[in-house]
Amino acid sequence: MSELSCPNCGAPVPIINKASVYAVCSSCKTLSLKKDVNLEKIGTAGELADDHSIIQLGTQGNYKGTPFRVIGRIQLKFELGFWNEWHLMEGDGSSAWLGEAQGSYYYTKLNVGIPTDKIPTLEGDEDPVVIASGRRERITPGDSFYLGENWTLKEIMKAVCVGGEGELPIGFQTGYEAVLLDLASEDGLFGTLDYSESPALLFSGSFAPLEELNLTGLRQEEVAYNQAQIPAKSIECKGCGASLNQFSPDFSKSLACEYCGSVMDTESEDLKIIAKFDQVSKDNVLLPLGTPIKLPDFPESKVIGVLRKSTEVDDETYTWTDYLLRYKGGYAWLNENGDNWTYFEPLPGVPKWAPGLKRIFQKRSYKWFANADSNTDFALGEFYWKVSAGEKAQIEDFISPPYMISSERTDKELFWSKGTFIPFETMKSAVPLDTASKLRKPEIVGVCEPNPFKIRLKRNLWVASALTAIFLAFQVYGCIKAKNQIVYQGKFKYVQTSMPNSEIGSTNFRDNSFVTDVFELKGEASENVEIQIEAPELDNKYLFFSAALINEDTDTAYDTSIETSYYHGVDDGESWSEGSKSDSKSLAEIPPGRYYLRLESQSDFPVGWGSDYNVKVIRDVMSPAPFFLFSIFLWLPLIYTFFRSYSFESKRV
């Protein structure tokens, strides 16, 4: 480390990094250019505003294994407030930058690999035209650039340099205005095209969550992680004189009066009115300003602003309410739409496109849901930007319940956020009792409400598939294992001896019962027996048999019935048939032994007429019927669940 003297006041100006070319004297704010071992005065740095930053010169950290130390800063002022670019010296002496805005941090380095002729030039400040590869195009957020990487333009902003401190690799002028283009890649990279120099400088890196920076030596540890609450302020409305609370003075930039709709710039000392909403209504504002929110898995927060938005689709107006939540170290949104609640967090980067109109974010695929133009009808409370009446944006939603990602595009900014569906009961328990009692149970399906039928369908599908596979395995094994042993077969002839339609046992019925020869059933007592009867010549007639399998030794009978019935014909030119010329019955668990079959038959043949038929007795048979029967029953409820799931999806609003 070398220590030079300030050319203005002579105070010592330490230079830690050899790469530093500029330095700001901490005593007199003189900006000097380093020349050999001396400093040459080139200007004066303005007074830095107290922006409640937690970082200071000397703060150290470690990001993704790279240690760094904060050695300088440039402070800029833009639409949302102050933005710091902290100059870092890494462990190997190289320079890096830590951008800090609205509690978000971006770790970037100057990208020197891009040929200067490829970097787009800019014409105009307010409505910039980019000239790239010889083409002049007006740019809007969402446009893409290729600069060694596919970048998407997230925000166009104009910043004013407030001042600087410490040592820096680049110079600056207080009050200098620069256009900055914030870029994000689908791979989660972050970039800034800084037009304060020509050609513009591209800084690229990534969004760095505060906890991943491992910072030490912070400015007041208790403030550092927002442990100390900045007290609310009482403000008198410049429009109607009402007394208003500003809950988060360190964060908000504008405040909309809940009584008269006047919007005041809270950054200006005199609270000048910057906009006015014609209509202000607290109807259907379910979470009043100041309501504490304690949602599980999210930081405790407080409602500080309310936006009522609307869109028109097919001449119908749909409205919803966005509640701005402020918590220690950040902000979020709670969206209420048709009494359904969704918690939205800002999303760094731009989610990737995937085939089928899908977006992928953090390895999760989101399906396109809707896009619409949104209009801000009115606002209450405070906001981190200068809210104005009639703000319009294009919104596009992609869903993957219980999550959704949503983009909101204005002329200046493309803002991505990630939403999480909050069940009604969870929402009720997250707010004070008096507020909870006013919440209404939703009657419609939420945009990213999890589909209970889909979850159930997926699980039931697994259960049904697994059981069907098990059934099939058992069935195949059972078929292989079955002996299928024919123990008796005989050929008989039926001849009608009774008058037509005589019932068995009635007085007109002429008994034709007979018994077969004795046959032996071997094997286990658990094995079954199948009796098959086939009448191949049966034609438009039936043959009904009362059958009894009788054990000769134990005098035990197993009674059943077998019916062969085959009819066919032609009706209105259409041929038809029903029944079958054969039938069988399986008798379970027939003990081994000597058996004979007693058969008694009945038919609709005329007297003297009849038909041949064959009888077969088979030991140990595996029937396919249970497999098909149980499998069908297993899948039937899934059809019902599928339709319920489909119906639920079609009701998403």
Place this chain on the structure above:
Amino acid sequence: MWNFIKGLVYPLFAASLGLGFFSEYTKGGASTDFEEVNQVPKTVRQNPGIYRSHYAWFTRNFPGGK
């Protein structure tokens, strides 16, 4: 709680079908719609009409012939 109970309906249904299938499987998938009758007359071999096995139509009797 109610959703949890509703979520159990199908697994219980599937489990009952599984048990039913296994029960049928052990019997070779044989239907059990037969009636077991003990002490059938010894003379059925000589006189089949003595035993009426009019399954599911009439009460069984042993009238002793035609």
